[in-house]
Amino acid sequence: ETGVTQSPTHLIKTRGQQVTLRCSSQSGHNTVSWYQQALGQGPQFIFQYYREEENGRGNFPPRFSGLQFPNYSSELNVNALELDDSALYLCASSTRGGGFTEAFFGQGTRLTVV
Amino acid sequence: EDQVTQSPEALRLQEGESSSLNCSYTVSGLRGLFWYRQDPGKGPEFLFTLYSAGEEKEKERLKATLTKKESFLHITAPKPEDSATYLCAVQIAYNFNKFYFGSGTKLNVKP
Numbered sequence: 001e002t003g004v005t006q007s008p009t010h011l012i013k014t015r016g017q018q019v020t021l022r023c024s025s026q027s028g029h030n031t032v033s034w035y036q037q038a039l040g041q042g043p044q045f046i047f048q049y050y051r052e053e054e055n056g057r058g059n060f061p062p063r064f065s066g067l068q069f070p071n072y073s074s075e076l077n078v079n080a081l082e083l084d085d086s087a088l089y090l091c092a093s094s095t096r097g098g099g100f101t102e103a104f105f106g107q108g109t110r111l112t113v114v
Numbered sequence: 115e116d117q118v119t120q121s122p123e124a125l126r127l128q129e130g131e132s133s134s135l136n137c138s139y140t141v142s143g144l145r146g147l148f149w150y151r152q153d154p155g156k157g158p159e160f161l162f163t164l165y166s167a168g169e170e171k172e173k174e175r176l177k178a179t180l181t182k183k184e185s186f187l188h189i190t191a192p193k194p195e196d197s198a199t200y201l202c203a204v205q206i207a208y209n210f211n212k213f214y215f216g217s218g219t220k221l222n223v224k225p
Contacts, residue, residue: 004157033213042118042201042215043158090157092213102148103213105157 003027004093006106013081013113021076021109023091031055032074033103034066035090043090049074050096078111086113116141118204120216127223130191135200135219138184143207147185149178150201152218158201161187192223 003026013019025032031050035043045058049068063079072093078085088110092103117140127133139147146165150158162171164180171178175196177188187200199220203213 006157035215040217042120042203042217043213044215045213088155102146102160102163104160105150107157108155110155 004091004104004106006089006091006109008109009107010110011112013111015081015083015113017081018077018079019081019111021078021089021091021111023074023076023093023106025072025074025091025093026104029093029095029104030072031094031096032068032072033092033094034074034076035092036060036085037088037090037108039087046076055096081113083113086111116204116206116214118202118214118216120200120202120219122219123217124220125222127189127192127221129193129223129225132188132190132192134189135187135221136184137187137202137216139202139204139214140183141204141206141214145205145207147180148203148205148213149176149185149187150203152199152201154199161200189221192221194223194225197221197223 005024007022033048034046037043047057048055052068065077068074088108090108091106094103119138121136149161152158162178167182175190179186199218201218203215
C-alpha cells in the first residue's frame with residue numbers, strides 16, 4: 001500500500017455532466033499529480049499541484065481543472081464530460097524539493113461516461 | 115519531442131523462461147527513469163528509479179539497467195505472479211514536474 005487514496009473507485013456519469021475526483025496524498029508528500037490512463041495506454045499527465053498552485057500542465061483542455069488543499073490533498077474536476085473522458089484517473093504524490101523523488105500512485109478512479 | 119517507447123507491447127513466457135523488456139527514450143535531458151508494475155484496474159506500483167547510465171537495481175527476480183538511450187527490465191525465472199503490465203517513465207531535466215510514460219509491456223507468465 002502506498003498511502004495514496006482516491007475516491008470514488010468507480011463512477012458512471014452522463015455526457016455533459018461534471019465530475020469531481022478526490023485524492024489524499026501520502027504522508028510527507030507535498031506534490032500531487034493527476035494522470036489519465038485510457039485502456040491499453042500508459043498514463044498521460046494532466047497537471048501537477050504544488051503548494052496549492054498548478055505547477056505544470058499537460059495537453060488537456062481547460063475543462064480539466066484542479067485544486068490542492070493545505071493538507072496536500074487534491075481534487076480533479078472535469079466539466080462538460082465527453083465520451084472520450086472515460087478512463088482510469090490516477091493520482092500520484094511525491095515530494096518536490098532540492099532532491100528528486102519517485103511518484104507513488106493511488107489505486108485510481110474508473111470513470112465511465114455514457 | 116520527448117518520447118518514451120516500450121517494446122514488446124506484449125510478451126508471453128513460460129514459467130522459468132527469462133527475458134527482457136525494453137524502454138527506449140528520446141529526451142533533451144534525463145533526470146531519472148522509473149519502472150512501475152501495474153495490475154489490471156489498479157494504480158502503478160513503484161519498482162525502481164535509475165539516475166545515470168550504467169546504474170543497475172535489483173529486486174527479487176527483476177533487474178533494471180540504464181544506458182544513455184534505453185533501459186532494460188530483466189526478468190529471471192519468472193513466475194505466474196509476475197504477470198502484469200510493466201511501465202517505464204522518464205523525468206526530464208528541464209521540466210521535472212511530470213513523468214512521460216511509455217505504453218507499457220503486458221507480460222503473461224504461463225505455469
